[in-house]
Amino acid sequence: MKIQEKGKTPFLLIIFFLFLLLVGINAGEVSTVLETATRICLSCIGIG
């Protein structure tokens, strides 16, 4: 049995965060993440 219920909020949220994601990609943040994640993080290890 399927019951249809209203609820636009999740879709508005999806559109909003998709927009942020695309703005971030456009600003070149992907390469910043790559750079951060490929360096050994001394803070994570607990020595820096």
Add this chain to the structure above:
Amino acid sequence: MLRRWIQVIATFLSNSYLLFPFTGNIYQGTLKSFCTPGLNCYSCPAATGACPIGALQNFMATLRPGLQAGYQHFGLYVIGTLGLLGSLAGRMPCGWLCPFGFLQELIYKIPSRKFAIPRVLSYVKYLVLVLFVFLLPFFITDEYGYGITWFCKFICPAGTLEAGIPMLLLKPELQSLIGILFYNKLFIMGFFLVWMVLSSRPFCRTACPLGAIYSLFNKHSVFRMTHDPGKCAHCKTCHQNCPMGVKFYESHNDTDCIRCLKCMNESCKFGAISYQIAGSKESSDQGFKGKAVARGQ
């Protein structure tokens, strides 16, 4: 059972760089441009993705000098990724995809006396998120405007366990740098490891900033839990079996619910618990016992 398999696969996919003993280094390929859905340290020698919390702190810590240099990197790529996941499934990645959540479930299986976690402690994770991930990295800076990754540096037990200890073994030359910082992190890790034996998912419930972010979406995500008060007998079995201590009959999209579906599949005998996807409700007319009988088990 399906969830267990997905947890195993997700843990493996997040940590599938098995060449590290030969290269003596962490994975440095392009997959690290993507954020993992769970908390998984990117300095773990086997990690294949970027920890979103580490990446976020880094954006905050470098925001000021970045702006001065003309870069507008606010971390929207990471916020967008997490917001998208949260809008779709709320805290479901915690229950199904996070390696550190999975580890806690395994450790909790160690036989011992078990203790509940006071509800008030579940608010601490929001403090950790706001202070250690956003405010401190942004506001406390050196003379050049650079902040530090406070959560990674002073708290994260996943980092100590997945990156700290393995990297110190993999690169013995780093051992000379061990100091008070490392012992502090070692203590925090030990504290949580012991607590994981005594209580269910203590880190997720009290301290994880990633869980805190996803939790904000639980009430508004495409995937949501539903409760039928007409069928509920208030037997509280769902609460007793819930790994997050949620009182489902009081708050069925509670911020702590990780959508593991244990209450629906293994606890409620009355069919009062179900879920809906995009508003179309999956009806469960019978409890899990009824379903088992119907399947001939």
